Amino acid sequence: MPTYSMTLKVYSEASSPADAAAEFLAATEDADISFDIVETANAEDAHQAEILNKAIEAARGEYLEDATGTPEDEAYNQAVSDVVAAIGALLEESK
Known part of the structure:
Protein backbone atom coordinates (compact mmCIF):
# COMPACT_ATOMS: atom_id res chain seq x y z
CA MET A 1 0.00 0.00 0.00
CA PRO A 2 1.47 3.40 -0.92
CA THR A 3 2.06 6.03 1.75
CA TYR A 4 1.08 9.63 1.13
CA SER A 5 2.24 12.72 2.92
CA MET A 6 -0.36 15.44 3.26
CA THR A 7 -1.28 18.46 5.30
CA LEU A 8 -4.76 18.51 6.72
CA LYS A 9 -6.34 21.51 8.38
CA VAL A 10 -9.05 20.63 10.84
CA TYR A 11 -11.29 23.45 11.99
CA SER A 12 -12.46 22.69 15.48
CA GLU A 13 -13.41 24.35 18.72
CA ALA A 14 -11.26 21.85 20.58
CA SER A 15 -8.95 23.21 23.25
CA SER A 16 -5.77 21.67 21.79
CA PRO A 17 -4.39 20.27 18.54
CA ALA A 18 -4.49 16.78 20.05
CA ASP A 19 -8.19 17.14 20.91
CA ALA A 20 -8.94 18.42 17.39
CA ALA A 21 -7.08 15.43 15.94
CA ALA A 22 -9.02 13.07 18.21
CA GLU A 23 -12.31 14.62 17.02
CA PHE A 24 -11.21 14.17 13.42
CA LEU A 25 -10.21 10.54 13.99
CA ALA A 26 -13.49 9.81 15.76
CA ALA A 27 -15.35 11.17 12.76
CA THR A 28 -13.29 8.99 10.42
CA GLU A 29 -12.88 5.92 12.61
CA ASP A 30 -13.22 3.45 9.74
CA ALA A 31 -10.28 4.99 7.87
CA ASP A 32 -6.72 3.74 8.29
CA ILE A 33 -5.04 7.02 9.25
CA SER A 34 -1.87 7.78 11.12
CA PHE A 35 -0.44 11.27 11.59
CA ASP A 36 1.98 13.45 13.45
CA ILE A 37 0.75 16.63 15.11
CA VAL A 38 2.97 19.55 14.30
CA GLU A 39 2.39 22.67 16.32
CA THR A 40 3.06 25.50 13.89
Whole structure:
Protein backbone atom coordinates (compact mmCIF):
# COMPACT_ATOMS: atom_id res chain seq x y z
CA MET A 1 0.00 0.00 0.00
CA PRO A 2 1.47 3.40 -0.92
CA THR A 3 2.06 6.03 1.75
CA TYR A 4 1.08 9.63 1.13
CA SER A 5 2.24 12.72 2.92
CA MET A 6 -0.36 15.44 3.26
CA THR A 7 -1.28 18.46 5.30
CA LEU A 8 -4.76 18.51 6.72
CA LYS A 9 -6.34 21.51 8.38
CA VAL A 10 -9.05 20.63 10.84
CA TYR A 11 -11.29 23.45 11.99
CA SER A 12 -12.46 22.69 15.48
CA GLU A 13 -13.41 24.35 18.72
CA ALA A 14 -11.26 21.85 20.58
CA SER A 15 -8.95 23.21 23.25
CA SER A 16 -5.77 21.67 21.79
CA PRO A 17 -4.39 20.27 18.54
CA ALA A 18 -4.49 16.78 20.05
CA ASP A 19 -8.19 17.14 20.91
CA ALA A 20 -8.94 18.42 17.39
CA ALA A 21 -7.08 15.43 15.94
CA ALA A 22 -9.02 13.07 18.21
CA GLU A 23 -12.31 14.62 17.02
CA PHE A 24 -11.21 14.17 13.42
CA LEU A 25 -10.21 10.54 13.99
CA ALA A 26 -13.49 9.81 15.76
CA ALA A 27 -15.35 11.17 12.76
CA THR A 28 -13.29 8.99 10.42
CA GLU A 29 -12.88 5.92 12.61
CA ASP A 30 -13.22 3.45 9.74
CA ALA A 31 -10.28 4.99 7.87
CA ASP A 32 -6.72 3.74 8.29
CA ILE A 33 -5.04 7.02 9.25
CA SER A 34 -1.87 7.78 11.12
CA PHE A 35 -0.44 11.27 11.59
CA ASP A 36 1.98 13.45 13.45
CA ILE A 37 0.75 16.63 15.11
CA VAL A 38 2.97 19.55 14.30
CA GLU A 39 2.39 22.67 16.32
CA THR A 40 3.06 25.50 13.89
CA ALA A 41 1.44 28.42 15.72
CA ASN A 42 4.55 29.15 17.79
CA ALA A 43 6.82 29.00 14.75
CA GLU A 44 4.49 31.29 12.79
CA ASP A 45 4.33 33.74 15.72
CA ALA A 46 8.12 33.76 16.00
CA HIS A 47 8.46 34.36 12.26
CA GLN A 48 5.96 37.23 12.41
CA ALA A 49 7.83 38.78 15.35
CA GLU A 50 11.11 38.49 13.45
CA ILE A 51 9.60 40.27 10.43
CA LEU A 52 8.13 43.03 12.60
CA ASN A 53 11.45 43.53 14.40
CA LYS A 54 13.20 43.83 11.02
CA ALA A 55 10.58 46.37 9.93
CA ILE A 56 11.22 48.42 13.07
CA GLU A 57 14.97 48.40 12.43
CA ALA A 58 14.43 49.39 8.79
CA ALA A 59 12.14 52.25 9.82
CA ARG A 60 14.66 53.45 12.42
CA GLY A 61 17.22 53.62 9.65
CA GLU A 62 15.09 56.34 8.04
CA TYR A 63 15.67 58.93 10.77
CA LEU A 64 17.45 61.99 9.44
CA GLU A 65 21.01 61.91 10.76
CA ASP A 66 21.71 65.48 9.77
CA ALA A 67 18.42 67.02 10.82
CA THR A 68 18.58 70.80 10.66
CA GLY A 69 15.81 71.45 13.16
CA THR A 70 13.47 72.81 10.52
CA PRO A 71 9.77 72.05 10.92
CA GLU A 72 10.00 69.78 7.85
CA ASP A 73 12.84 67.73 9.35
CA GLU A 74 11.07 67.51 12.69
CA ALA A 75 7.85 66.42 10.97
CA TYR A 76 9.74 63.80 8.97
CA ASN A 77 11.44 62.36 12.06
CA GLN A 78 8.10 62.40 13.91
CA ALA A 79 6.54 60.43 11.06
CA VAL A 80 9.36 57.87 11.33
CA SER A 81 8.72 57.67 15.09
CA ASP A 82 5.02 57.14 14.44
CA VAL A 83 5.79 54.29 12.02
CA VAL A 84 8.14 52.66 14.55
CA ALA A 85 5.44 52.97 17.24
CA ALA A 86 2.76 51.51 14.97
CA ILE A 87 4.91 48.51 14.07
CA GLY A 88 5.83 48.11 17.74
CA ALA A 89 2.12 48.00 18.60
CA LEU A 90 1.62 45.24 16.03
CA LEU A 91 4.51 43.38 17.59
CA GLU A 92 2.94 43.64 21.05
CA GLU A 93 -0.43 42.45 19.71
CA SER A 94 1.21 39.36 18.21
CA LYS A 95 2.58 38.22 21.60
